[in-house]
Amino acid sequence: MTNARNHRINGDRLWDSLMEMAKIGPGIAGGNNRQTLTDFDAQGRALFQRWCEAEGLTMAVDKMGTMFMRREGTDPSLPPVCIGSHLDTQPTGGKYDGILGVLAGLEVVRSLNELGLKTRHPIEVINWTNEEGARFAPAMMASGVFAGMQSLEQAYATADRDGKTVESELKRIGWMGEEKVGDRPMKAFFELHIEQGPILETEGVDIGIVTHGQGLIWLEITLTGKESHTGTTPMPMRRNAGLGMARVTELVEQVALSHAPNAVGAIGHAEVYPCSRNIIPGRTVFTCDLRSPDLAILEDMEAKVIAGATEIAKTIGLEIETKRVGGFDPVTFDETCVGQLRAAAERLGYSHKNLVSGAGHDACWVNRVVPTAMVMCPCVDGLSHNEAEEIHPEWARAGTDVLFHAVLESAEVMS
Numbered sequence: 001m002t003n004a005r006n007h008r009i010n011g012d013r014l015w016d017s018l019m020e021m022a023k024i025g026p027g028i029a030g031g032n033n034r035q036t037l038t039d040f041d042a043q044g045r046a047l048f049q050r051w052c053e054a055e056g057l058t059m060a061v062d063k064m065g066t067m068f069m070r071r072e073g074t075d076p077s078l079p080p081v082c083i084g085s086h087l088d089t090q091p092t093g094g095k096y097d098g099i100l101g102v103l104a105g106l107e108v109v110r111s112l113n114e115l116g117l118k119t120r121h122p123i124e125v126i127n128w129t130n131e132e133g134a135r136f137a138p139a140m141m142a143s144g145v146f147a148g149m150q151s152l153e154q155a156y157a158t159a160d161r162d163g164k165t166v167e168s169e170l171k172r173i174g175w176m177g178e179e180k181v182g183d184r185p186m187k188a189f190f191e192l193h194i195e196q197g198p199i200l201e202t203e204g205v206d207i208g209i210v211t212h213g214q215g216l217i218w219l220e221i222t223l224t225g226k227e228s229h230t231g232t233t234p235m236p237m238r239r240n241a242g243l244g245m246a247r248v249t250e251l252v253e254q255v256a257l258s259h260a261p262n263a264v265g266a267i268g269h270a271e272v273y274p275c276s277r278n279i280i281p282g283r284t285v286f287t288c289d290l291r292s293p294d295l296a297i298l299e300d301m302e303a304k305v306i307a308g309a310t311e312i313a314k315t316i317g318l319e320i321e322t323k324r325v326g327g328f329d330p331v332t333f334d335e336t337c338v339g340q341l342r343a344a345a346e347r348l349g350y351s352h353k354n355l356v357s358g359a360g361h362d363a364c365w366v367n368r369v370v371p372t373a374m375v376m377c378p379c380v381d382g383l384s385h386n387e388a389e390e391i392h393p394e395w396a397r398a399g400t401d402v403l404f405h406a407v408l409e410s411a412e413v414m415s
């Protein structure tokens with residue numbers, strides 16, 4: 001390790017960039033609504049591209065629109081050390097979920113340039129398309145195609161509620177690249193992300209070293225009953241798909257609690273048809289979000305929800321259809337990369353603890369094809385996927401410092 005031990009990133013510059021990016025795709029309550037492949041997403045991409053090119057980076061874009069912003073190393077034949085996350089947000093998202101990880105990568109490059117440091121390996125800062133999966137399921141879509149978890153054709157054909165497809169929207173905003181997805185060599189991938197949970201803040205710890213990520217299943221259920229008048233249809237004659245959804249919502253809660261504390265479950269996406277005040281819902285479509293760090297528990301939860309929902313449908317006289325629309329097994333991150341992050345936190349004097357990520361991240365998929373690890377910083381009240389999501393500047397600075405030093409190590413900084 002060279003004397004780079006004293007180098008620090010510029011936390012004020014990072015914070016200014018976060019606030020600048022937050023102006024694009026404003027939400028209605030102080031957060032962001034910069035959903036993937038919208039015009040706001042395109043504006044955010046263009047700003048990120050301008051900032052990177054001002055630092056001398058060159059851009060490559062693959063067929064899923066993922067952006068690879070490259071800083072050459074002294075030996076261009078070596079695979080790059082990559083840093084990244086996502087600039088797309090939830091419809092009622094915060095200013096930091098994903099964005100911190102991308103702009104922290106840019107800050108690492110800005111600091112390298114400012115300090116005049118060279119690295120043997122190239123460095124690439126990545127903005128993965130459609131991490132959130134809110135507009136187009138599943139989540140972590142582009143990194144999933146990159147890791148071979150779904151085909152480009154499947155991703156391209158995915159449509160949003162208005163019937164617009166990933167392919168048509170990528171073309172429309174002008175971000176469909178030429179490069180085959182998954183072709184790019186990488187030495188390692190590091191992602192900085194807010195914790196999106198309460199542990200670090202509650203325990204007063206600066207840094208989370210993410211050793212594992214919990215697994216996820218998105219189980220979409222369609223219940224079909226019969227639309228009829230809410231006033232005239234006698235109760236015993238009703239086939240109420242809305243009632244079915246309500247009972248499955250409670251079922252998911254009970255199944256998750258039966259595996260406490262290593263399981264969580266909820267239904268966040270729900271569509272009621274025809275959604276008229278005086279028509280009994282004939283059809284409901286909703287997604288059960290089931291998670292656990294333990295694969296056996298995850299699969300048991302799915303089985304219990306399917307069995308229970310089938311029973312509920314039978315009792316009410318509904319037809320039921322279930323299908324997985326997303327998911328990934330629990331993740332164990334790469335020991336070498338995890339060690340580099342931990343050593344960086346120690347060298348920099350930041351308190352740190354091991355964490356299991358509760359949320360899914362692009363790193364969870366990339367880890368299947370590239371040595372990968374994550375570092376986390378606290379967030380206020382552990383709140384995320386809410387426009388009130390907040391972090392403190394010093395948390396962003398600490399996380400980016402740790403990322404910076406792990407990258408200096410992995411990319412072999414020259415003295």
Ligand code: HGY
Binds near residue numbers: 131132133140358359
């Ligand atoms: O769903 C997740 O865990 C991530 O925020 N996309």
Ligand code: MN
Binds near residue numbers: 086131193
């Ligand atoms: Mn995220």
Ligand code: MN
Binds near residue numbers: 090097385
């Ligand atoms: Mn998110």
